[in-house]
Amino acid sequence: MTPLNQRRWANFRANRRGYYSLWIFTLLFVVTLFAEFLANDKPLLVYFDGDLLVPVVAQFPETRFGGEFPTEADYRDEYVVELIEAKGWMVWPPIPFAYDTIVRGRRAPAPPAAVNWLGTDDHSRDVLARLIYGFRISVLFGLVLTVFSMIIGVSAGAVQGYFGGWLDLTLQRLMEVWSSMPTLYLLIILSSVVQPNFWWLLGILLLFSWMGYVGVVRAEFLRARNFDFVRAARALGVSNRVIMFRHVLPNAMVATITFLPFSLSGAVTALTALDFLGFGLPPGSASLGEMVTQGRNNLHAPWLGLTSFFTLGIMLILLIFTGEAVRDAFDPRKTFAARPE
C-alpha cells in the first residue's frame, strides 16, 4: 500500500462507526452468500445405507432412497423421511425451509414461533428464509449494478473530459435527453412485454444509472488533462489510453469510490421499490420489496412489515455509515492533515 493509501486506511479505521458497519455488512453478506446451507428444504447431509450424500449440492431421485417416483426426493415428505431414517440419518440446516418452501400445518400468515422464527407470510413461506435469500439477491443486484454502471459511467466521463470539444458537447447533450427518460414507465411498459428477471432489471436500470458517475469523472478529467505531469507524459509519447488509465484515472477514482456505498444503497432501494410495485423480480422470488408489499397487505400480521422494515433500515444504515467513513478517508483535508504520532 502506498503511504497515501495507508493514511486513508488509517482515517477509515478512525471512524469506528463506519469501520464496524463495513465489517457487519460484509459478515452479513458473506453469511447470506451461503444461504443454501443456512435455510433450505433439503438436508445438509444424508447418511443412507452406508453412503454419505449432500442433497444441497447434488440432486437425488426419490428412488435412490427406495421411493416410488424418479423425481427429486422431497425430504420434508413424511414418507421419504421414514425411508431415509430407516437406513440412516439426516442433518438439517438451522432453518429447514427454503425461500419458496410451503410450511404445512400452520395457518398463513403464522406468527413467529419455534418452527418459524419470524413467522410465515400469507403464502405460508418462512419469513426468515425469505429474508436471507432476499438480502442476498438485493446486495448482489446492487453490487452488480454498481460495478457495471461504474465501468460505463467512468469510461464515458473519462472520454468526455479527456478529449473535450465536440465529443464532450455532443455526449453531454445526448445524456441530458437520455436522463429525462422516465425509467419507471419504461419498466412498466417493458414488464407488459416480457417477464422481467434479474438480468432484465439490471439491464434497464443500467441504461440510466451509469450517468450518475459521468459528472464527477468528467470534471476530474477536464481538470487533470492540463496538469504538467499529463503534459510531460504526452511529451514522452505516452498514448492517450495509457495517460488516461495510469495518470488521470487514479486521481479521478477518489470521487467515484466515495460515491460507491451510496450508489450501492441506491441500487438496493431501486430494486426494492420495483419489487414493491410488482414490476420487479418474477413472482415467487425472494425479495425485500415483495416482503414490504406483504407487510402492507397484512397489517394484522405485523411481523411481516416489521421484519422488512428493520432489514431494509439496518442494511441501508450500515451502507450509509460505511459511505461516510469512506468519504472521510478520501477527504484530502484529512488525508494530508498532520497525524498525531
Next chain:
Amino acid sequence: MAAETLLEVNNLKKYFPIKGGVFSQTIGYVYAVDDVSFTVDKGETLGLVGESGCGKSTTGRSILRLIEPTDGKIYFEGQDVTALDKNAMRSLRREMQIIFQDPYASLNPRMTVGSIVGEPLEIHKIARGSEKTERVASLLQKVGLRAEDMRKYPHEFSGGQRQRIGIARAIALNPKLIVCDEPVSALDVSIQAQVINLLEDLQEEFGLSYLFIAHNLNVVEHISDRVAVMYLGQIVELAPDTDLYNDPQHPYTEALLSAVPIPDPTVTKKRIILEGDVPSPIDPPSGCHFHTRCMYKEKICEEEAPEFKHIGSGHWVACHFRPKA
C-alpha cells in the same frame, strides 16, 4: 556559424480562439505567438526571455506539438515536425523533451520515482524488468540523486530534488533537444545554481541542445550561447549573449537590462522605467507592438511593423531605428 542546425522554427504562429455569444462562435483571438522564427544549433543553448504572457511557453510547447501551432513550420534535423502523423510524432518524441517550471505539478503524485523515470523507457520499449531498473538507477545518479530513491514518492523530495527527477525523466530517452520551460523559476536562488550547473554538465556529457525559457536575465546570460527577447508574441531581438548584454539594440531589451539589479552599491546606472502595462495580446497595437511604451517612438512606429533585420555578427533586431542611421 559553422555548427549544424538542429531546430529551425519558421514563422510560427499560435492564435487561441476566444469563444463567445449564444452559439459560441469565435469572436476574437489571443495572438499568443505571432510570427516567430529562430534556429537552435547542435549543442547550443538558446535563451528565450520575456515578460509573463509574452508567448515564451507557448512557443516551447508548440515545438513539441503539445499545442498545435496555428501556422508556421518547425524543422527538426530537416524533418517537418508540423506535418508528422501520430506514429512518426511518437518516435520523434525520443529526440526532443521538455522540463517544466513547477516541479510539484510535473510529477504524478501517485507514481514512484522509479516508475516516473522508467515510463519513457517502457513506452518506447527501450528497457524493461531489471534492465529498466538499472537504467533508472544510473539516470538518478546522473542527476545527483541516489538509486534507492526510486522507491520513494515525489512528495518525499524537496523542490530542487523534484526538478532533478524531472530532468532525469527528460534525458531518459537520450534526446537531442530539451525545451526547458522556466526550469528554475520555481526554485530557491541557492538551488537554482545547482540545477543550472546540472543542466550544463548534462549538456556537455550528452551534447544536448537547449531552448531555455526564462524571465530571469541573469540565469539566461549564464547558460545561453544566444538569447532571444520576446515581446507580445514576437521576437524583438536575437543575438549572441555577450552582444546582447553589452550592446542591446532594441529599446525593450535596453529597458529590461537596465532593470537587472547589480549587487554593487557604488554602481549607479540609469534605469529606464517603462510606462504602462503590456498591451493585451487579444488586440495588439498596430505597427511595432512596442510603440505604446517606447521612449524613441515616432510616427512610423504606429503605422508600420518593423522588419526583423540582421545587423551583423548574428545580431538581429526588429526596430525602425536600428541599426542607427
